[in-house]
Amino acid sequence: MKDRVKYNSVTEADVRFLRELVMPDGKVFSRAEIHEDFSHDEMGALHHFPDVLVEAASGGQVAAVLKYADSRRIPVTPRGQGTGLVGAAVALHGGIMLSTVRMNRILELDEENLTLTVEPGVLLMEISKYVEDRDLFYPPDPGEKSASIGGNISTNAGGMRAVKYGVTRDYVRGLEVALASGEIIEVGGKVVKNSSGYSLKDLIVGSEGTLGFVTKAILKLLPLPKKVISLLVPFDDLATAIETVPVIIKSKYIPTAIEYMEKPVIMCAEQYLGKKFPDHSSDAYLLLTFDGNSREEVEAVYEKVAEVCLRAGARDVFISDTDERQVSIWSARGAFLEAIKASTTEMEECDVVVPRNSVAEFVKYTKEVERMVGARLSGFGHAGDGNLHVYVLRDELDQETYLKKLAEAFSLLYARAAELGGQVSGEHGIGFAKKEFLAESLGPVPVALMRSIKAVFDPNGILNPGKVC
Amino acid sequence: MKDRVKYNSVTEADVRFLRELVMPDGKVFSRAEIHEDFSHDEMGALHHFPDVLVEAASGGQVAAVLKYADSRRIPVTPRGQGTGLVGAAVALHGGIMLSTVRMNRILELDEENLTLTVEPGVLLMEISKYVEDRDLFYPPDPGEKSASIGGNISTNAGGMRAVKYGVTRDYVRGLEVALASGEIIEVGGKVVKNSSGYSLKDLIVGSEGTLGFVTKAILKLLPLPKKVISLLVPFDDLATAIETVPVIIKSKYIPTAIEYMEKPVIMCAEQYLGKKFPDHSSDAYLLLTFDGNSREEVEAVYEKVAEVCLRAGARDVFISDTDERQVSIWSARGAFLEAIKASTTEMEECDVVVPRNSVAEFVKYTKEVERMVGARLSGFGHAGDGNLHVYVLRDELDQETYLKKLAEAFSLLYARAAELGGQVSGEHGIGFAKKEFLAESLGPVPVALMRSIKAVFDPNGILNPGKVC
Numbered sequence: 001m002k003d004r005v006k007y008n009s010v011t012e013a014d015v016r017f018l019r020e021l022v023m024p025d026g027k028v029f030s031r032a033e034i035h036e037d038f039s040h041d042e043m044g045a046l047h048h049f050p051d052v053l054v055e056a057a058s059g060g061q062v063a064a065v066l067k068y069a070d071s072r073r074i075p076v077t078p079r080g081q082g083t084g085l086v087g088a089a090v091a092l093h094g095g096i097m098l099s100t101v102r103m104n105r106i107l108e109l110d111e112e113n114l115t116l117t118v119e120p121g122v123l124l125m126e127i128s129k130y131v132e133d134r135d136l137f138y139p140p141d142p143g144e145k146s147a148s149i150g151g152n153i154s155t156n157a158g159g160m161r162a163v164k165y166g167v168t169r170d171y172v173r174g175l176e177v178a179l180a181s182g183e184i185i186e187v188g189g190k191v192v193k194n195s196s197g198y199s200l201k202d203l204i205v206g207s208e209g210t211l212g213f214v215t216k217a218i219l220k221l222l223p224l225p226k227k228v229i230s231l232l233v234p235f236d237d238l239a240t241a242i243e244t245v246p247v248i249i250k251s252k253y254i255p256t257a258i259e260y261m262e263k264p265v266i267m268c269a270e271q272y273l274g275k276k277f278p279d280h281s282s283d284a285y286l287l288l289t290f291d292g293n294s295r296e297e298v299e300a301v302y303e304k305v306a307e308v309c310l311r312a313g314a315r316d317v318f319i320s321d322t323d324e325r326q327v328s329i330w331s332a333r334g335a336f337l338e339a340i341k342a343s344t345t346e347m348e349e350c351d352v353v354v355p356r357n358s359v360a361e362f363v364k365y366t367k368e369v370e371r372m373v374g375a376r377l378s379g380f381g382h383a384g385d386g387n388l389h390v391y392v393l394r395d396e397l398d399q400e401t402y403l404k405k406l407a408e409a410f411s412l413l414y415a416r417a418a419e420l421g422g423q424v425s426g427e428h429g430i431g432f433a434k435k436e437f438l439a440e441s442l443g444p445v446p447v448a449l450m451r452s453i454k455a456v457f458d459p460n461g462i463l464n465p466g467k468v469c
Numbered sequence: 470m471k472d473r474v475k476y477n478s479v480t481e482a483d484v485r486f487l488r489e490l491v492m493p494d495g496k497v498f499s500r501a502e503i504h505e506d507f508s509h510d511e512m513g514a515l516h517h518f519p520d521v522l523v524e525a526a527s528g529g530q531v532a533a534v535l536k537y538a539d540s541r542r543i544p545v546t547p548r549g550q551g552t553g554l555v556g557a558a559v560a561l562h563g564g565i566m567l568s569t570v571r572m573n574r575i576l577e578l579d580e581e582n583l584t585l586t587v588e589p590g591v592l593l594m595e596i597s598k599y600v601e602d603r604d605l606f607y608p609p610d611p612g613e614k615s616a617s618i619g620g621n622i623s624t625n626a627g628g629m630r631a632v633k634y635g636v637t638r639d640y641v642r643g644l645e646v647a648l649a650s651g652e653i654i655e656v657g658g659k660v661v662k663n664s665s666g667y668s669l670k671d672l673i674v675g676s677e678g679t680l681g682f683v684t685k686a687i688l689k690l691l692p693l694p695k696k697v698i699s700l701l702v703p704f705d706d707l708a709t710a711i712e713t714v715p716v717i718i719k720s721k722y723i724p725t726a727i728e729y730m731e732k733p734v735i736m737c738a739e740q741y742l743g744k745k746f747p748d749h750s751s752d753a754y755l756l757l758t759f760d761g762n763s764r765e766e767v768e769a770v771y772e773k774v775a776e777v778c779l780r781a782g783a784r785d786v787f788i789s790d791t792d793e794r795q796v797s798i799w800s801a802r803g804a805f806l807e808a809i810k811a812s813t814t815e816m817e818e819c820d821v822v823v824p825r826n827s828v829a830e831f832v833k834y835t836k837e838v839e840r841m842v843g844a845r846l847s848g849f850g851h852a853g854d855g856n857l858h859v860y861v862l863r864d865e866l867d868q869e870t871y872l873k874k875l876a877e878a879f880s881l882l883y884a885r886a887a888e889l890g891g892q893v894s895g896e897h898g899i900g901f902a903k904k905e906f907l908a909e910s911l912g913p914v915p916v917a918l919m920r921s922i923k924a925v926f927d928p929n930g931i932l933n934p935g936k937v938c
Contacts, residue, residue, distance in 0.1 A: 112715035112826035135721060158662040167662055169671070170639060183914050190824040192854035193627040193636055193895040195675055197907050197938055198919045202638070202671030206664055223721035246581035252604060252692035297766045355659040357581035385661035426662040438666055445652050449925060450667045456921040469666055 007093055007465070008073045010051035018054055018096070021064045025057035026102060037082060038097055039090070043433055044346050046087040050077060050097035057102045059176055059184060059215030066213060066462075067182025069096055075465045078209035080121065080148030084155065085349055086431030088208045092466040098213065100150045106130055107216070113190045114221045115173055120150025120214050127219070137224040139165035141257075142427065143334055150214050156206030158427030160257040160289070163384035165222075167427065169205045176216035177204055180458040190218055203453070208429050209464040211457040225291035227298045228256075230320040232329055233309045234282030238262055239360055241284040244312040245383045246357040248288075253304045257289040258384025259333060260363075265340065265380050269332045272339035277332050278325065282315060286383065287333060295321075336380050337389070344376070346394035348406055348433070352417040353387040353426030362420060366390050369412050375405040387426030414441060430468045438469065476562055476934070477542045479520035487523055487565070490533045494526035495571060506551060507566060508559070512902055513815050515556040519546060519566035526571045528645055528653060528684030535682060535931075536651025538565055544934045547678035549590065549617030553624065554818055555900030557677045561935040567682065569619045575599055576685070582659045583690045584642055589619025589683050596688070606693040608634035610726075611896065612803055619683050625675030627896030629726040629758070632853035634691075636896065638674045645685035646673055649927040659687055672922070677898050678933040680926040694760035696767045697725075699789040701798055702778045703751035707731055708829055710753040713781040714852045715826040717757075722773045726758040727853025728802060729832075734809065734849050738801045741808035746801050747794065751784060755852065756802060764790075805849045806858070813845070815863040817875055817902070821886040822856040822895030831889060835859050838881050844874040856895030883910060899937045907938065 010031075019028045031051050039049045056062045069076045075095035082089050091097050100121035108117040109131075116131060116138065125145035131138050141159035142152065151157070153175070158167045174188035188194060188201035204212055235241035241260055248258065263283045270277050279285075288305065292298040306317040320326045341347060354362050359381070366388075370377040376395055381388035392409045394402040414424060414437045424434050424441045439447050450469040457463070479500075488497045500520050508518045525531045538545045544564035551558050560566050569590035577586040578600075585600060585607065594614035600607050610628035611621065620626070622644070627636045643657035657663060657670035673681055704710035710729055717727065732752045739746050748754075757774060761767040775786040789795045810816060823831050828850070835857075839846040845864055850857035861878045863871040883893060883906045893903050893910045908916050919938040926932070 110824075110826075111719045113824045114718055156664045156668075158664070162662050166639070169668070170635070179914070185912075185914050185918075187915065189890050189892065191822045191856075191890070191892050191895070192825065193631050193822050193851075193856045194892050195625045195627070195820075195894040195896050195898045196892040196903075197899055197911065197915070198676055198680070198922055199625075199638070199671050199674070200915060200918060202668050205668070207667055211667070223723060249583055250580045254692060292766075294766075294769060297762075297769075300763060300766075351664075353660045353662050355579075355582045356661065357579075382662075387660075387662045421658050421660070423658065423660055423663050423665040425664040426660070427664050429664045430666055434665075442666065443654075445648070445654050446656065446666070446669060449654075449669060452925040453667055453922060456918060456925060 007075050007095060010074055010095060014072065014074065015052050017068065018052060018065065021068065022054060022056055022061045026061050027055040029053040038079070041082045041084040041087060041089045043085050043087040043431070044348065046090050046432055048090055048092050048094065050091035051094045053097045053099060055099045055102045059178060062098065062213050062215050063178040063182045063184050065096065065098055066178050066180055069462050070180045070182065070460055073460055073462065075462050077464055078154070078213055080151035081123065081146055083144045083147045084151060084431060085428045086433040088155070088429055088431030088464065088467050090432065092432060100148055103215070109134065110190065115190050116219045116221055118149055118217055118219065120148060120217065122149050123147065124149060124152060131221055132224055135224045137222045138171060138219060139222060140168045140171055143337060149217060153205055153214055153217055154208045155427065155429035158385070158387060160259065160382060162382065163258055164254055164256040169202060171220045172201065172205050172217060173220045174218035175201055175204055175214055177212040178215050179212050180460065180463050184215065188218070208431060208468050210454055210468050211463065226293045227295050228289060228291045229298050229302055230326045230329060231288045231302055231306060232279060232318040232320060233286040233288065234279060234315045235284045235286070235313060236282065236315065238284040238363060240313045241286050242360040242363055242383055244286065244309055244314070245359060247312050248305055248308050249356060251304060251308045253301045255288045255305060255384060256291045259287040259380070260383040261285050261287060261333065261380050265336055265378060266332060268343050269335045269339040272342050273331065273335050275328065278328055279318060287329060340378050340391055344393040344395050346402070347391045350390045350410060350413050351425045351428040352413065352422050354417055354420045354422035356384065356386045358420040358422070359383050359386055359388065362388060362416060365416050366413065369409050372412070373405045373409045375409060377409065410437065432467055435468065476544050476564060479543055479564060483541065483543065484521050486537065487521060487534065490537065491523060491525055491530045495530050496524040498522040507548070510551045510553040510556060510558045512554050512556040513817065515559050515901055517559055517561050517563065519560035520563045522566045522568060524568045524571045528647060531567065531682050531684050532647040532651045532653050534565065534567055535647050535649055538931050539649045539651065539929055542929055542931065544931050546933055547623070547682055549620035550592065550615055552613045552616045553620060553900060554897045555902040557624070557898055557900030557933065557936050559901065561901060569617055572684070578603065579659065584659050585688045585690055587618055587686055587688065589617060589686065591618050592616065593618060593621060600690055601693055604693045606691045607640060607688060608691060609637045609640055612806060618686060622674055622683055622686055623677045624896065624898035627854065627856060629728065629851060631851065632727055633723055633725040638671060640689045641670065641674050641686055642689045643687035644670055644673055644683055646681040647684050648681050649929065649932050653684065657687070677900060677937050679923055679937050680932065695762045696764050697758060697760045698767050698771055699795050699798060700757045700771055700775060701748060701787040701789060702755045702757065703748060703784045704753045704755070704782060705751065705784065707753040707832060709782045710755050711829040711832055711852055713755065713778055713783070714828060716781050717774055717777050718825060720773060720777045722770045724757045724774060724853060725760045728756040728849065729852040730754050730756060730802065730849050734805055734847060735801060737812050738804045738808040741811050742800065742804050744797065747797055748787060756798060809847050809860055813862040813864050815871070816860045819859045819879060819882050820856070820894045820897040821882065821891050823886055823889045823891035825853065825855045827889040827891070828852050828855055828857065831857060831885060834885050835882065838878050841881070842874045842878045844878060846878065879906065901936055904937065
């Protein structure tokens with residue numbers, strides 16, 4: 001729909017005007033000055049340069065840029081660290097790329113309300129260091145720590161700890177948002193409860209910059225758990241490993257994280273990192289984490305879960321209770337994406353989420369798809385929350401064959417996910433890459449509602465056009 | 470805006486048609502057959518009869534009624550148990566009242582995904598009994614246990630345990646919703662993570678039946694904590710009690726619930742229940758609850774909090790670790806609303822929420838308002854989540870004086886809440902009662918967005934007209 005909107009090109013006069021708008025602390029780069037990095041994100045296949053890159057220094061500047069762009073019908077693509085995987089931060093229609101890189105201040109820690117107020121350009125790793133140094137905890141834990149919090153909010157990022165703690169949306173108490181009209185609104189706040197009209201806050205979270213531009217966020221914090229212990233649990237095969245997960249959930253002892261991993265991916269990570277993984281005895285593993293306020297509290301839970309695993313066919317249970325051992329396992333886990341990437345020429349990712357008790361079935365199906373399509377698939381995932389990352393690898397295939405096999409594999413995978421009651425994206429968002437799959441998965445009525453909501457917030461379609469719906 | 474829409478009246482032909490639509494298991498009551506109870510909810514001042522009361526027996530029947538009403542431009546007011554406090558379930562414009570009373574089945578417990586699927590008419594107390602009998606836990610805990618889950622979802626109900634566990638929205642994984650068009654959509658699902666387009670689920674939760682009619686809900690469950698202990702903590706005065714709350718939060722030992730109560734309200738509850746409260750030594754109390762999986766785990770936390778309270782000026786700390794003692798305290802707490810109601814002729818409630826560290830200041834201000842306005846105010850509240858219930862009591866005032874003082878008190882209270890970064894409603898919703906206060910508190914831009922969203926879902930304005938925005 002929106003793709004048919006006619007946008008104006010950026011003129012030299014526009015660039016001059018934008019420069020004035022963000023004086024003196026913001027910055028503007030004209031087309032020739034824009035680095036190649038800004039023509040893509042971590043989705044391999046999509047490349048397009050913006051006409052101008054604006055680094056705004058404040059919410060006021062963001063609002064002024066949006067107002068100007070709206071009046072001139074120039075598209076605006078929001079940009080954090082460009083670590084997204086679905087092309088959401090690519091300026092498909094050119095125009096203005098509006099970066100949060102200069103809006104990177106932690107504004108306030110409020111220990112009485114347990115909130116942290118930040119600008120959108122603050123990095124996830126900066127937030128976790130800042131709060132953990134003060135014995136506080138921001139639970140969302142996506143693999144990509146160099147992502148910006150603005151990007152995390154825009155995709156409703158998930159991460160490892162969703163099993164116990166939930167996702168980014170659960171930790172956003174309030175937002176300041178600049179609208180396409182140039183108006184700035186506040187949604188939510190420091191309050192813990194809120195039943196005051198429609199939850200615009202929850203609508204903005206996960207909307208990938210298509211409804212408004214997040215200029216400030218109030219995050220909810222928790223006390224930092226004092227003790228964290230991981231278990232590495234080897235199984236004979238992947239099916240047995242994954243089928244154990246719903247049994248753990250049913251046991252009512254809930255870990256913080258439950259990840260699954262297979263030997264080929266582990267070996268890939270060993271090679272990539274140049275570091276040995278602590279165990280090589282098995283083809284498949286579950287990696288579980290437990291947290292709590294004392295060793296006794298954590299032990300009481302993990303001992304029950306260890307019993308569940310052994311009864312379900314685990315070969316052994318390795319306990320990692322020193323920082324060093326945990327780091328060695330989790331650094332391997334953290335390197336999976338980059339390691340798989342390094343093992344092939346090109347790849348695309350499927351980020352489905354299915355009910356937890358359908359993970360085993362879905363993973364089994366990926367092996368069938370691998371055979372049916374005749375391309376290498378690799379993957380790993382958050383078994384505990386049903387969110388799987390499956391990669392279709394190009395390897396030595398020629399471009400045309402690869403794209404054909406890729407399309408075939410994706411359509412099989414998404415169809416099966418839908419049959420199992422799943423959704424197209426668990427945590428990476430829709431962006432450009434998943435748009436058609438989203439439309440297919442949701443059906444026409446919800447998509448029509450989403451498009452109409454988009455038109456309410458952004459009648460001229462300037463905010464991140466060509467994305468989501 | 471919507472109030473100016475012209476609706477058609479319900480004819481005898483409409484009633485006949487509706488009877489056929491809900492055959493054989495639904496039920497239709499014509500005007501003369503409708504009990505007075507259905508002309509109001511628990512908000513005292515608002516009365517209006519619907520023209521026809523329809524008790525639908527399925528989501529399909531709900532959708533068929535909506536489609537018919539939409540085509541005939543007849544307003545539809547959703548109705549659960551009528552326990553709401555803001556007039557949301559009152560048929561302001563007559564028309565159809567669509568009750569969920571026959572849609573009261575628990576449809577599925579899925580222990581592998583920890584979800585419970587229910588129809589909207591299931592009562593909160595039925596849900597808690599059902600899941601707790603199976604060692605599972607649905608954390609939202611509003612005082613009114615005879616409310617329906619549909620009503621709780623529509624108001625994003627909060628309750629006592631929000632300090633630790635959050636509110637209803639946090640426990641709704643998926644919804645089936647009938648739209649004004651008669652189409653049925655599913656939003657969310659059994660999945661734990663979801664970044665698949667705009668979160669229509671979160672938009673529907675808390676929308677008080679103005680965007681769609683919830684016909685089924687998938688709720689998230691947790692394992693039932695094995696040990697619950699309450700502390701009753703007497704203080705010399707209310708200010709000292711409430712000022713202790715942010716100190717507790719800052720200590721990083723987070724209780725499940727933190728309530729505050731004053732002697733006059735406690736005495737009121739004693740009289741109402743005919744039962745003695747376990748302590749009378751003080752003018753003000755904090756009531757705290759802690760839960761966990763073992764006595765040791767719970768003890769470790771409450772001992773720290775008890776120390777914090779004593780250092781902050783508490784006179785003593787009474788531990789209630791038997792069911793019997795906890796019931797005696799919590800039954801008093803549970804009776805506050807009804808007890809205050811029984812102590813006066815008429816009352817209206819203010820359900821503001823403020824940041825936790827502003828509760829003391831707000832409560833102090835209510836005492837000033839009492840003096841300034843010259844009417845009796847009474848209240849209690851969820852000190853731990855900043856949500857306060859303040860009642861303006863009519864007592865022996867004549868109607869006109871009461872309404873004048875009421876308006877004066879409300880406008881002072883809401884203005885101060887807004888100054889403190891608060892919101893109009895913490896958990897009871899906006900309904901009819903708080904509409905103008907919401908508009909004032911949010912300002913024109915968010916309200917305009919909400920109205921446009923309403924028009925997207927319900928272009929003919931038949932869904933619960935005159936409510937929210």
